[in-house]
Amino acid sequence: MMEIKLSVDFDAYEDGVKLAPLIEELAQDAEKSQALTSLIIGDWGAAYEESAQEFLPTLIAASSHFPNLRKLFIGDMSYEECEVSWINQTNLGPLLAAYPQLESFIIKGSTDLALEPLEHARLQELTIICGGLPSTVLQSILKAKLPELRKLELYLGVDNYGFDGDLERDILPFLYENPFLKLTSLGLKDSELQDEIAIAAANAPVLQQLEELDLSEGTLTDKGGEALLNSEAVRSLKHLNLNYHYMSDSLVLKWRSSGVNVTLDDQQDLDDEWRYPSLTE
Numbered sequence: 001m002m003e004i005k006l007s008v009d010f011d012a013y014e015d016g017v018k019l020a021p022l023i024e025e026l027a028q029d030a031e032k033s034q035a036l037t038s039l040i041i042g043d044w045g046a047a048y049e050e051s052a053q054e055f056l057p058t059l060i061a062a063s064s065h066f067p068n069l070r071k072l073f074i075g076d077m078s079y080e081e082c083e084v085s086w087i088n089q090t091n092l093g094p095l096l097a098a099y100p101q102l103e104s105f106i107i108k109g110s111t112d113l114a115l116e117p118l119e120h121a122r123l124q125e126l127t128i129i130c131g132g133l134p135s136t137v138l139q140s141i142l143k144a145k146l147p148e149l150r151k152l153e154l155y156l157g158v159d160n161y162g163f164d165g166d167l168e169r170d171i172l173p174f175l176y177e178n179p180f181l182k183l184t185s186l187g188l189k190d191s192e193l194q195d196e197i198a199i200a201a202a203n204a205p206v207l208q209q210l211e212e213l214d215l216s217e218g219t220l221t222d223k224g225g226e227a228l229l230n231s232e233a234v235r236s237l238k239h240l241n242l243n244y245h246y247m248s249d250s251l252v253l254k255w256r257s258s259g260v261n262v263t264l265d266d267q268q269d270l271d272d273e274w275r276y277p278s279l280t281e
Helices: 010-014 019-028 030-035 056-061 093-098 135-142 167-171 194-201 222-229 249-256
Strands: 002-008 036-044 071-074 104-108 125-129 151-157 185-191 212-214 239-241
Touching (some): 019 030
């Protein structure tokens, strides 16, 4: 197994270095390209100005050189390199067609992100990390053909940074009309609507097949936390992630004595006038 990360930092970008030639160079290295199982694409050089389209055709064209690639991460960069809400993505759907052997696909950044078509026979994990996930992307996922999907993790974010979805139309169908029959881990997280999502999740049909539910990183309060705590279906989960929350000390104590395998770290200040999800800008 081999993992390689390709990135172009600011100084290299200023000197004229581009990511596409780095992909071509890796593809031509027979030893590395054949052994490669995980490819991480970091900063492609001024990702706040240049979109992923700058290197995407090259990565698609090189697919035959990476026959054992199982994991692909597009946009793995720190906030010093580029704030998550500034990362310029593109339509990454064609990557899935180019890499039919992929099992894990992780994306960071949602500006101009699209996933059309979203079809893959082997993909088991889809994660999108962002400060605001557009409704168009949520709808693409709801309509996707991903028969082997086991893990779906979505950072929903806030409207100031790209989230323009509707709770009923774009989020609740993941809980009540789940299109992924093999899904065992679902994350609907980093949301200003975390209470509403938690209340809906407490008795959602999808819990019957889940092992893990991740409602972390959002503005969850006692309102949503109580609904989850009172749910028998939630108690049957192997793990519940409520990390980063606005629940009270008294409710946290109830959770800790509940017998549920729950993560409750990073309690936020309940006296804050404004409450924000963990990841926005």
